[in-house]
Amino acid sequence: MIQGAVIQDIHKSLMDPHRTRPVIRITIWTQFCALCLFFGENRISFSVSDMSVPFRPCSEDKSKMNDPSLKNSYQNDGFFFPVDVISPQEATTIAQDFELAENSVRDDLEKSALLKSYPDRVLPSFDKLIRHPQLISAVSQVLGPNLLVWSAGLFIKEANTDKVVSWHQDLTYWGLDDAQELTAWVALSYSTSDSGCMRFIPGSHQKNLVPHSDTFDENNLLTRGQTIAVDVDENESVSVELKPGQASLHHGHLFHASGPNTTSYRRIGAAIRYITPEMKQQSGARSLVALASGEDRFNHFSIAPSPLQRLASEDFNRCKADALLKREILYAGAEEKKGTRY
Numbered sequence: 001m002i003q004g005a006v007i008q009d010i011h012k013s014l015m016d017p018h019r020t021r022p023v024i025r026i027t028i029w030t031q032f033c034a035l036c037l038f039f040g041e042n043r044i045s046f047s048v049s050d051m052s053v054p055f056r057p058c059s060e061d062k063s064k065m066n067d068p069s070l071k072n073s074y075q076n077d078g079f080f081f082p083v084d085v086i087s088p089q090e091a092t093t094i095a096q097d098f099e100l101a102e103n104s105v106r107d108d109l110e111k112s113a114l115l116k117s118y119p120d121r122v123l124p125s126f127d128k129l130i131r132h133p134q135l136i137s138a139v140s141q142v143l144g145p146n147l148l149v150w151s152a153g154l155f156i157k158e159a160n161t162d163k164v165v166s167w168h169q170d171l172t173y174w175g176l177d178d179a180q181e182l183t184a185w186v187a188l189s190y191s192t193s194d195s196g197c198m199r200f201i202p203g204s205h206q207k208n209l210v211p212h213s214d215t216f217d218e219n220n221l222l223t224r225g226q227t228i229a230v231d232v233d234e235n236e237s238v239s240v241e242l243k244p245g246q247a248s249l250h251h252g253h254l255f256h257a258s259g260p261n262t263t264s265y266r267r268i269g270a271a272i273r274y275i276t277p278e279m280k281q282q283s284g285a286r287s288l289v290a291l292a293s294g295e296d297r298f299n300h301f302s303i304a305p306s307p308l309q310r311l312a313s314e315d316f317n318r319c320k321a322d323a324l325l326k327r328e329i330l331y332a333g334a335e336e337k338k339g340t341r342y
């Protein structure tokens, strides 16, 4: 009972964002999860809707990684989830590594932006994540064994924020010549309806690309605040709730969006964009990719080396050059170029 009270005390202090800074909160969360594991989860009763418990052990979930229906569901619906990639504890460690890095470059706006857009190019922990065997195994079931990562940017929704992502199709502005692409969105915190998880429209990937209009809404996390300009029946949408360490897979033509974060925790996800090496930029630009699995016999892109250490200047410079190139691609034809991504 005393143990339960101690744990509940830690839990209460973690709920108050004014009392703890993000990095410290994650450290305490790790200890909190360890306590929960040690004393047995059953003795502590937090309601499931209280997702302010970001890193909770979830050992009972069976991995769907080798589920034979993965490819069928993906082809029919345009998405598949959940895929158990790493444990909640590993997800905590990666989120913690990012937040430490975020803290150390906080006075440098350029590096801060690059860190969010290229965590896999400047942090070894994220480079390892994009190559994780569980992830590669799941993605290969759809795209085959040869995989490049075109980008792996973070989508972060701070606690109690109005930031949203409007209905869109990913491949609209990426300037790629084909649709051999898949996003694995890996949750590094809980991602629930309350914290603004993604919503997918099943089967919408079969529509090819539809017209979008740019809003440049400052509450929109997309580069151009682009939004689908045809009707989207939101009643058909599926909420993609994930636990830390789980991923969803979605097709580059799938209609998807996400709402605000009304919880007291920070929702973090890495959107890892896998493509096949046959793909190329329509402009002929050699954008920066990572060779995550297999081989590249096409040489359409510039293959980045793995980061040798955290936050190396050489890696930031490589990302900066690619960000200039990607901005040209992503804002092609746009009236404004004011987004902060890339």
Ligand SMILES: O=C(O)CCC(=O)C(=O)O
Binding pocket: 155, 165, 170, 183, 185, 196, 197, 198, 256, 257, 258, 269, 271
């Ligand atoms: O993280 C989100 O809320 C949206 C992410 C998204 O649109 C994407 O990964 O394509």
